[in-house]
Amino acid sequence: MTSTQPALGGRIDTVEHAAATPDHPQPYRELGLKDDEYARIRDILGRRPTDAELAMYSVMWSEHCSYKSSKAHLRYFGETTTDEMRAKMLAGIGENAGVVDIGDGWAVTFKVESHNHPSYVEPHQGAATGVGGIVRDILAMGARPLAVLDPLRFGPADAPDTKRVLPGVVAGIGGYGNCLGLPNIGGEVVFDPSYAGNPLVNALCVGAMRVEDLHLAHASGVGNKVMLFGARTGLDGIGGVSVLASETFAGDEAGGGRKKLPSVQVGDPFTEKVLIECCLELFRSGLVVGIQDLGGAGLSCATSELASAGEGGMRVELDRVPLRAEGMTPAEILSSESQERMCAVVRPDDVEAFLRVCAKWDVIAVEIGEVTDTGRLQVHWHGETVVDVPPRTVAHEGPVYERPVERPADQDALVADGPERLARPSTPGELRETLLRMVASPNLASRRWVTEQYDRYVRGNTVLAQPADSGMVRIDEETGRGVAVATDCNGRYVKLDPYQGAQLALAEAYRNVAVTGAVPLAVTNCLNFGSPEDPGVMWQFQQAVRGLADGCRELGIPVTGGNVSFYNQTGGTAILPTPVVGVLGVIDDVRRRVPAGIGAEAGETLLLLGDTRDEFGGSEWAHVVHGHLGGRPPAVDLAREKLLAEVLVAGSRDGMVSAAHDLSEGGLAQALVEAALAGQTGCRVVLPADVDPFVWLFAESAGRALVAIPRSEELRFTDMCSARGLPWTRIGVVDPASKALEIQDVATVDLAELRAAWEGTLPALFD
Structure with a gap:
């Protein structure tokens, strides 16, 4: 220069x-x-x-x-925001960060932004200053920053450049956030070849203030x-x-x-x-x-x-x-x-x-x-x-471009190439082997190697942190009022169907907040895409924006702000379209939060809430076992997601649920493993007699959650589900004495073996 x-x-x-x-x-x-x-x-x-x-x-x-x-498309958020949704916001799109009223005179502000390209050039400083920048956005609203989250995407876990970028990014996030005294309570770590040469380093911060202190x-x-x-x-x-x-x-x-x-x-x-x-x-x-x-x-x-x-x-x-x-x-x-x-x-x-x-x-x-x-x-x-x-x-009056928008020529072929042709495990031995392989795969393995480099509990107000479904912090020490925040996006789903994929990201983040007992209240987003000069990328972007906006309107929660990051590609190859969605929820008393790990009380009932379908398009199983991407993503039913959230929050409020964990990547098998390991407690599972065990264990159907219910509350809880029209299936019981995950007629795996598979992957790659 x-x-x-x-x-x-x-x-x-x-x-x-x-x-x-x-x-x-x-x-x-x-x-x-x-x-x-x-x-x-x-x-x-x-x-x-x-x-x-x-x-x-x-x-x-x-x-x-x-x-x-992006301006021409982002206007759709305003067009789909109802007066009822606007009433929840004290500040919205166009401000440094969105602000919502959470009651008792408290307001919460949160936002997610990208620092992708700087983090590739200089991983440590790029990621660190990404955290610093989003913290100042929250500070500029008049709030005390309370916690950060970090949705991250990298190339293949075993690629040499991932080994250069990931440790530096994690060290930068941890080093900056830890020095600020801000707990890191959530986020994601996702690996996919499309992010090689263009990692995504998104950073979210949440802060709180009294309503009158808004600036x-x-x-x-x-x-x-x-x-x-x-x-x-x-x-x-x-x-x-x-x-x-x-x-x-x-x-x-x-x-x-x-x-x-x-x-x-x-x-x-x-x-x-x-x-x-x-x-x-x-x-x-x-x-x-x-x-x-x-x-x-x-x-x-x-x-x-x-x-x-x-x-x-x-x-x-x-x-x-x-x-x-x-x-x-x-x-x-x-x-x-x-x-x-x-x-x-x-x-x-x-x-x-x-x-x-x-x-x-x-x-x-x-x-x-x-x-x-x-x-x-x-x-x-x-x-x-x-x-x-x-x-x-x-x-405010810079150029506005109406970029050409065109459905990619290969989109129909991608959707037509469904996972139905892929060989599926059928015998108990094959299912057991698949379960262990999935648990140890980079996208499903424990993130402990990453999260242990972050201070998750500094300041003493962290209620839930990774590996919980959503992070939760206490806002008011007197009343116990708090907020939960989760971020999610499956780029493979968005690649297959940008409109539906964005809604699936919204649905999962919404569900992750609800399983902890918090009421979902507002949305922020970080829309990571390839070059806007590519009409196919702009089609993905347009569809994702419309899907997210329509989904928020159906759920009744506003988009309060966010970030657009374009030009995420290496040469002519764009990343998977990755509209990261952050959902914030409020809980009136953090003491009634619901953990993901099943407890040590013998005989508690395990229920699967929601419907399981043969849905494997874009699934982790197709990706891990076959390296396949094609077909259609799981169907999304936002009315069902809203109902599921209402049931989960009611169950938490009335003391009917002792543990809850959402089902997403990896399906029921992954949820069972994570719940058992988090609670260090075994369980016995019996799948319905007339179902395909593979589908029930590994399908990624949306709108589902695994819950543990005390025996004294089972009838009351199931009656509530039936009365509200939410499907439920009794699939097992908690069995602390077994120290194993027992799936009848399928597999029995000791918790020690599961933990070794689940926790060994990232240390082996990056230590």
Whole structure:
């Protein structure tokens, strides 16, 4: 990256100079802007942009920041959100994070975002700063961050590059989150060849606040001051979210004499920790009018979005920004994504008190500007104007593309190639061998090797964490009110049917929250797809968005916000379409949460709730045993999912359920193994006489859960299921004395053998 200064004879490119040199060549293509986009910028400004303005537009009009290829489809979320759904939200799509009211004066905010490409380039820092960024999004809403989750996808588990990327990603997530004192309570680790060369590192954070403490990102109040506080601004992270890997915006060894730095940001969790505490004290003291974190696009984003959402004008003195590198140009300062920084709008009379709080926490803070009524974002550098733009054109009025949408030519052939032709195990010996092979497969094996690197219980409010179906944290120590959060997505299902696959992701996350006893309340999402310039990818995206939006409307829970990540592909090969869905639920008393592990009380009844069908399209069995992907994914019935959730929550509330575990990848066999190992308790299972054992053990039909019911509650619980129309099947009993999973006429496997198979895979691959 080289400086613009030599091309201008060593001078900074000011607005006055730009107006006087309309034909000066600019590297807009290298910065990711198309010819028509550059022409539009010139039309907006009535002249060519300065170097600093060009930097701002290029990062803010990038796919990551402007959503220019997805906006046309994301509008469908708003079109399908009912007034009843909106009533649950205090803040929604367009804010730093969604906020929902959970009762008793409490509000909860949560959001999931991607840091995929940086995590491939530099796994540790890419993943670490992904955590840091999402935590600041939650902080910017006025909330204390409480916990994080990490949905992860990698290439084949035994691939050399996976062994390079995965340990670094896990160390980065654990290192940053642990230093912040935030428990990591959930997430996913999925392996598939499509993610080789393009892992997905998504990060979710959840936080809580009193309803009256909600803060929004707007610069209101003419004369109010703009305060930049947190870490110094450096050269790291320039171009991290767009295409600023240009020779135009920084020096090189030959020209400026400075060492090239990677586009991946460098995180400092200890700085972020004090920044969190500083922000919370500022909020409590009533010293903040509006606030925005500095993440993607750095100051370009923070200043333009604050101004655009407020009175419409802002003046910034860029030379006041504390720097940690010498000779940085205005374009570099505006584009830097250095971490652990926030931007606040403060009343003039409160500036002194604001600075005192920052000094108390040893947080650098400076006044860099003020709110104006000019309708312009004007940035000055040593007395000269380097930016003079309408802020909405930067932050909210970027390009919107109606990309071509076309069902892939091979989609019909993919669906037609169903799993029915695959050889199935039939004898007890074959079924036993299949069970052990499935349990030890990378996608079903224990994630303990990963989760033990995270602090899951710091701060003492974690109620459930991995390997629970959903993470749960206590919000209010007095009442016991808490929230549960789960993330899910099966990319193979989405590949086979994007509309239905997205709804299956929603259904599984919804079910994972409900089995713990929490009422599902709201949704966030991270939509990871290939190139939007591929009409087939855009068809997948369109269908997934519509499926998710329609599904949320049917379930009556709103999408509060999320993230779109495009260009996830290696060469011409896109990843499996992966719309990760996060569902948040509320529980009025965490003491009645339901664990996944069956207990040690002998004779408790095991019930399978829901219907089991011969559904193996996109299944883990087809993937593990045959390397096959084809056919149709399991059918999804959201009315049934809603009914199942209501029954599970009622069973929890009335003390009728001692354990519950959802059925998903791996089917009933996997659920039985995980429930027995989690509770360190054996069980005896008897499948119905007229069923195919293979189908009942390994099918992945949706809308099902395994529950353990005390003998004294069995009749009451089954009567409730029957009265509500929820199918149930008695399949066995808890038997602590056996220390084995006994499936009559199929297999008996000691818990020790199951544990060795289940827990041995990831350590063998990555230790």
